[in-house]
Amino acid sequence: MAFADVNDPNAVREAIKEFDSKGRDVFLNEYGFGKARDYFLVVDGKRYDSKAIFGVAHKYQFPDLGPLEFHHFSGGATTVEKKLVAMGFHVDGPQQSAVDPVPSPEITKAHDEAEAAGAFDPHDESDARQKTFAAIVRRQVNAGSDANCSKPTKGAARSAVLAYWKS
Structure with missing residues (x-):
């Protein structure tokens, strides 16, 4: 055999x-x-x-x-x-x-947990861009919490992010 x-x-x-x-x-x-x-x-x-x-x-x-x-x-x-x-x-x-x-x-459970926590699928370009943009805006808006910084407006943060994406 x-x-x-x-x-x-x-x-x-x-x-x-x-x-x-x-x-x-x-x-x-x-x-x-x-x-x-x-x-x-x-x-x-x-x-x-x-x-x-x-x-x-x-x-x-x-x-x-x-x-x-x-x-x-x-x-x-x-x-x-x-x-x-x-x-x-x-x-x-x-x-x-x-x-x-x-x-x-x-893997399925980890994916579901990550998705519920706001993670994105890196293979989905539009989702990745939206989540990345949102994260950058949040960081820009929250950057003003540092005592040495003045808090930027949401419009300024959005402008900064858009300038980044165009470059």
Whole structure:
């Protein structure tokens, strides 16, 4: 039995359960895998290190042979991704992640908290400009609270900011 023989989706699900119960760092260290950089297995919105999950799935499908080690396979696109997709799983690769990311629950929560606190999406140019402009105006207006400064008017602050944006 070898890499090509892993074809049982239930073995992959068992590896995912083990990953979830141990946590990423313990799971990867126990089986000698590094953190994935490009290819992630995505199940229920959660991203998993595809090679590590696939290697441990081998243990569940072939208990007598144990898990595959990292040196049993190479690049995600040519090996693990194709096998996992053939079993009905979704794998995010470098191109997919940049275009259609699947954020983890932690990322989604952090994004929601940041948005509620007034943060902006740096990829949305108009939102970034509006929030940056508002922050500059607030700083300009509040700059007068220093004892050595006279407080500028909002019109003066706006003029200063507009002059900055035109330069």
